[in-house]
Amino acid sequence: MQFSFKKILSHLTCIISAGLTLFLNGCDNNMKPSPEKGILQHKESIFSQNDKETWKLATSWNAEFPPFTNAVSNMAKMVEQMSGGNFIIEIESVSKHKAAFGIMDMVKLGQYQMGHTASYYYKGKDPVLLLFTSMPFGMNALEQYAWFYFGGGLELAQKSYEKHGVYSFPGGNTGVQMGGWFRKEINSLEDIKGLKVRIPGFAGEIFAKLGCAVTNIAPGELYTSLERGTIDALEWVGPGMDITMGFHKIAPYYYTGWHEPATELQFIVNRATMDKLSAKNKEILRVAMRTAAYDMLIQNYDMSATAWDKIKTEYPNIKVKTFPKPVMDAMRQANAELIAEESAKSLEFKSVVESQQAYMKKARAWTNIGEFAYIRDNQ
Ligand code: CA
Secondary structure: OOOOHHHHHHHHHHHHHHHHHHHHHOOOOOOOOOHHHOHHHHHHHHHOOOOOEEEEEEEOOOOOOOOHHHHHHHHHHHHHHHOOOOEEEEEEOHHHHOOOOOHHHHHHOOOOOEEEEEHHHHOOOOHHHHHHOOOOOOOOHHHHHHHHHHOOHHHHHHHHHHOOOEEEEEEEEOOOOOOEEEOOOOOOHHHHOOOEEEOOHHHHHHHHHOOOEEEOOOHHHHHHHHHHOOOOEEOOOOHHHHOOOOHHHOOOEEEOOOOOOOOEEEEEEEHHHHHHOOHHHHHHHHHHHHHHHHHHHHHHHHHHHHHHHHHHHHOOOOEEEOOOHHHHHHHHHHHHHHHHHHHHHOHHHHHHHHHHHHHHHHHHHHHHHHHHHHHHHOO
16 A cells, blocks of 8 residues: 555645634634635635724723733733734823723723723722622632632623623732731731721721721822821732832831732723624633733732842841731631621622632632642742
8 A cells, every 4th residue: 555645745734724724713613624725825814804993991000000001011912913903902091091990980981992900999889899809818819710710700790790881801910919018016906906007998997997097098108108107007019019119118017918819900891892892803802811811910920029039138127927816817807797798788799709708618628738738848
């Protein structure tokens, strides 16, 4: 039996070309592989559909605010490249639209097709939205991404956001946030009482329950407020983002995290606009958002590792502390009370909390014998 080299080569070309076409087309069954046309023509055929889009995206951030703004620019760049230049997303920062906390309304009204912001900014409008950012004593980033993508979290987010006229997608995670910079050491619940602290959101309500005077100060005034003693403590994010604020130069106690274990930003998209997108552009957008979100987590991890290495070398007197057990217990208790109060007011809030708690119970059992045990046993 004789093998023809030409025949084999021809078969191989068919297989490779068909494979590439399927890869590029994803699940589009209308596009049949036709190997004889060649690879270049296939590429052109899927990018030549008439589905040009130019969107505007409003962010809650200043133009240069890494890594938050990187998540947005990476997403837009991926969308442009994957669509062969057909789908363009133009980014407008807070300096242009002046409405850091008005992103959801602007996207709902169609002033922008898309936004990049954080769910917990809208808890005053709708408390359930708080739950899609991060909860004190809640899931870490890995557990929470598993909940979003495989544990029903994304579906719950769409249900909660439907009444606001937008779709919501994970938009980048900070990973665990530090408990903040304190000028004095906290040894007891008494040390917490009367403390003037800048700590926003649900954690602020917890600190208030513990007797702190919780204040909200604009980011630009935080350093001076801490330096002058207008506040005794503050929390920001973690070493990667804290280092540029300079808090380590004026507050020697750096507390470990409890209140924002996995702060997720979000992309929001106007529902009607997204519904009209071609199937291909929808998929391009989905993949770009998901990739950019996870990439931000990794970038912030690198930023924090690098910044912490610098801080601990240049300021060796900084002491990393964990709140004492009675303080942590009181915080956990206050958190449970606040969640119970909100759950009593809203069935929707209750059902999202229950989904998160059930998922966390399952995921944490694995984390404990997996990631946690590995770190604990390999110091
Ligand atoms: Ca924070």
